Amino acid sequence: MTPIHWRAAKPGDEDALSLLGQATFLATFAFDHPGPALIRFLKDLHSPEFYAAKLADPQIDIVIGETPLGAPVGYALLCPPEHPDFQREGDWELKRIYLLGPWQGGGNGAALMQQALDVAHKRQARRLLLAVYENNDRAVAFYKKHGFSKIGDTIFMVDDIEFSDMLFARDMNS
Template sequence: MIRHWGRKPGERVDTVTPIHWREAVPGDTSALSLLGGATFLTSFAHDHPGPALLAHIRTAHAESYYRAALDEPTQLLLIGETPLGAPVGYAMLTPPDLPVPTTERDDVEIKRIYLLGPWQGGGRGDQLMDLLADHARQRGAERMLLAVYPQNDRARRFYARHGFHEIGETTFMVGDMPFRDLIYARTL
């Protein structure tokens, strides 16, 4: 019997349950891979073809991808955990790699920012965005960039609330399928 400790499966977690954010370490590659695959599948299964989606997850969210990212000193991965140590979210800050004018000295890219569905809300995303902005400023960045799927209205509203605005677009490959993404920027 599965016990849900007072809540139904899929129900949002209360707003007082904290997420502890820390820098990811090499021992987190399995958790990052699982989080990456789960959050990407949950976010895009409604309108991305299954084979392309699964091919993307197998490569872009493989443990080897996160292992290489953690070995790269210019990249930062944050992992969020419950008080019991269960991983529920992550974010990735990297040098910019988008088709807009950038400088590595002044710009950083939020490559990934995800929370599992029940952990969204209650200011948790705001907390994570504030942490990323603090890390970007510590690196001397003056601007944060990111790419977002145009049909992801919830994410676009979240980014707008945090001062991001559209500055361009790019093509994001999911397996062998191209998808249009918008490029957003926020001055720090």
């Protein structure tokens, strides 16, 4: 397996992040998300403009993973939490964590999660939140393996369609 080099994303990475976001989201959710809504969602919330705005925001951290030749293969986006019914003071959110399929396994997912945990520690997060689609069994098992547990339920919108997500949290002191 080609090694992955992890680094902080910076302005200029928006095209790579957009392509990664679109590719991984489509590969993961095309099995049960309606095509037209999925495409509109990807064009909006995984556009280069979306990521350019995130990269310009000092409250957002993005870690990107690349092959030795500079090809993007994964990323994690962390931000202030967006779950007012469940969040506590000192919470931070792992909003996106995506890794292309061929790089999943072999410890790469764990390495990306460690990158995200390192960012949360630097942000002095007391707890890290994340939302996961209730039918994404592989992701649920991965998050549980990394110390996350369910604290509630939330809705995730893909264009105008509601999907049920589970909200997970991990105490950063553990």
